[in-house]
Amino acid sequence: MDSERLNQAMISEIEKLGDLGPWKGALRAVPRHLFIPSPAYVSPDDRPGYVIDREADPETWLRACYADEAIITQIDDGAFPITEAVREGARFTSSASAPSTVVAFLSLLGTREGHNVLEIGTGTGWTAALLSAVVGEPAVTTVEVDPQVSQRASRNLHAAGHAPRLITADGTNGFPDGAPYDRIHVTCGINDVPPAWIEQTRPGGIIVAPYRGELASIVVREGGELRVRTYGRARFMMLRSQRA
Numbered sequence: 001m002d003s004e005r006l007n008q009a010m011i012s013e014i015e016k017l018g019d020l021g022p023w024k025g026a027l028r029a030v031p032r033h034l035f036i037p038s039p040a041y042v043s044p045d046d047r048p049g050y051v052i053d054r055e056a057d058p059e060t061w062l063r064a065c066y067a068d069e070a071i072i073t074q075i076d077d078g079a080f081p082i083t084e085a086v087r088e089g090a091r092f093t094s095s096a097s098a099p100s101t102v103v104a105f106l107s108l109l110g111t112r113e114g115h116n117v118l119e120i121g122t123g124t125g126w127t128a129a130l131l132s133a134v135v136g137e138p139a140v141t142t143v144e145v146d147p148q149v150s151q152r153a154s155r156n157l158h159a160a161g162h163a164p165r166l167i168t169a170d171g172t173n174g175f176p177d178g179a180p181y182d183r184i185h186v187t188c189g190i191n192d193v194p195p196a197w198i199e200q201t202r203p204g205g206i207i208v209a210p211y212r213g214e215l216a217s218i219v220v221r222e223g224g225e226l227r228v229r230t231y232g233r234a235r236f237m238m239l240r241s242q243r244a
Contacts, residue, residue: 003033005065013068014100022112023103026133033065034160035124036096037152040064041072041085043092051083071096073124078148087090093237094149097187098126101234108207108217111135111183118178118200119143120171120209120239121187125153129162131185140164141178143171145240161173172241183203189213189236198224210234 011027014020020027038054042064049072054061054171064071074083074094084090097105106127111117115135122144131140132244142164150168157163165174172194174184179200186209197207198220207218214230221227238244 003031003062003066003114006033006062006240007031009137010066010099017100018104018107019053020103021107022133022134023106023130027099027103028129030126030129030160030162031132032096032099032126033062034064035126035129036061036154037073037082037124039080039082040096041075043070043072043095045069045154055191066099068098068100069238070101073152074146077146082149089243094123094146095237096126097236102127102130104215104231105185105187105208106130108206108215109185110206111185115139115182116178116180117141117182117183117185118175118197119187120174120186120197121145122150122153122166123187124162125156125162125166126189127185128153128164128166129157129160132162134166137162137164141175143167143169143175143182145170155158170241172196172239176200177191186206186210187236188240188241189234189238191238191242192225193218194241195228198226210236 012203029151043049052064072092074092074093077093119142122142128142145195174196180202189210201220204221206220216230219227
């Protein structure tokens with residue numbers, strides 16, 4: 001089965017959960033397999049994980065790229081190869097989130113053409129490319145703390161034909177040079193909203209993040225006051241400045 005058919009099947013499954021809005025076209029335009037490395041480690045919720053290798057088994061690798069499952073792309077901040085992800089004590093430190101989770105986050109973001117968007121945690125680059133497809137590349141800034149992850153994301157984005165502004169830095173500080181932002185998309189768990197994000201968000205702007213174990217939409221009001229709405233559990237790798 002080719003990647004286009006697998007991508008369409010993935011979109012159809014996610015669409016059963018609700019209207020995809022502008023993200024349906026973005027999912028069609030930005031194939032996920034272009035952002036999945038090899039080897040990688042598939043981490044299903046309901047069964048043991050497994051390594052996928054494009055060279056050894058290209059069909060399994062491609063099918064996994066379009067399954068609604070998270071794919072781990074780095075362990076222990078890159079200190080060990082991904083093939084050791086099954087060892088006891090391995091810590092997952094970068095991933096491609098399950099597609100339905102990605103769409104849930106992006107749908108809450110409510111972004112549209114004309115918005116200026118900051119993303120915290122580039123990861124593979126897939127969500128930055130999806131954002132670029134909706135609001136335009138010049139309006140997307142994505143920040144990644146890990147140089148290794150950032151370099152790989154840059155290659156992925158280039159191969160997919162997208163060029164948002166990619167910054168290698170600590171996302172805790174946001175990116176003041178591109179502020180103010182209408183939307184901030186956060187791909188890592190947080191226990192507290194960093195002050196820089198609030199300062200860099202327009203009044204009425206929205207931050208969507210895995211906040212204190214919940215998927216949350218955080219509205220920034222005039223004067224830095226916040227209104228938080230939660231939408232259910234969300235387990236994510238923590239922002240590195242806040243992780244234990």
